[in-house]
Amino acid sequence: MINGWQWENAVAGSAAGLATVSFTHPLDVVRTRFQVNDGRISNIPTYKNTPHGLFNIARAELQQSQAEVSEEQRGARTHSASCVSCRSRRPGLSLHQSCLVSLCTNPVWMVKARLQLQTPQHGRPYSGFHDALRTILKEEGWRALYKGLVPGLFLQVTHGAVQFTAYEELRKFAMNIRIGERKNRIANGLLDSFDYAFLGAVSKLAAILLTYPFQVIRSRLQQRPGIEGIPRYMDSFHVVKDTARVCGGFTEV
Structure with a gap:
């Protein structure tokens, strides 16, 4: 049973995760694009370094990235609250709880990654989280979320x-x-x-x-x-x- 002290930790963890993600999201977008770009993907821009990536994203895709920020904040709140709740219980359960957190939040991080990698070069861009989720389920099936x-x-x-x-x-x-x-x-x-x-x-x-x-x-x-x-x-x-x-x-x- 979850008592008041555990709820306080969950709220504090959610707030901390929200603040951290809001501040570091631009760097996370650049990092994700660096991670997938091997020089063979035409719809992912190639950046020289992190400042160059930040400048080009801000100039060309600022409005589009707002949907990515809101979705990552949702994932960070769920993930941080779950992790804080895990730490407040017995250490022996941490491995199982970590796996449970990954199972529950993987669809959120999946959609977040898709939105972060989306550029104006995509032929059929997602309009937001719900459109991305609906399109993935329709075109790729529920297994794609995992x-x-x-x-x-x-x-x-x-x-x-x-x-x-x-x-x-x-x-x-x-x-x-x-x-x-x-x-x-x-x-x-x-x-x-x-x-x-x-x-x-x-x-x-x-x-x-x-x-x-x-x-x-x-x-x-x-x-x-x-x-x-x-x-x-x-x-x-x-x-x-x-x-x-x-x-x-x-x-x-």
Whole structure:
């Protein structure tokens, strides 16, 4: 049974996710387009770097991107609230709950990816979330909403595991250093807010670097099929094989 304290955490997580997504959404759009662009897709513009991508998207597609922002905010609220609710319960359930979150939110992230990859070069652009969802169901069936689910599950589980493990190990290391510097003080209170912020940033960076290939695989699986209706990639193994052949790996994506 969900008590009041858990609802407070869910609301706080939703608000934090909404604020974060609203602020970082332009960068997320550029990242997604970099992830799927291998130089062979004509309807996805090629950007030299992140500032160049931001400038061109703002100049050519600003109005269109508003639909993408609202949809990603919806996904972020659901995802953040679910994750906060997971952390407030027993740790032994975290793996199962992470999988459940991915199952429930994958259709939202699927539509979000389609909208982010949509450019004026598309012959039949989606007008918004509901049109995208209706078109996907009509043209590709309900299974299309779960494209990228397998790498999404790996991403959901491994990202949190790497981040929390790195954070705890770094925290222990920092505490040992402070204890050595201040032998006459107990361990509690040796780290301040700046230390915790720094540890959190470093652990997050480590998790992103190690799990980034799963993001690339998921984005490439979720892109819209061509005019003939044939998906560009059939499964995760196809993405890995084709990316390694064309791009030499995931480091250049």
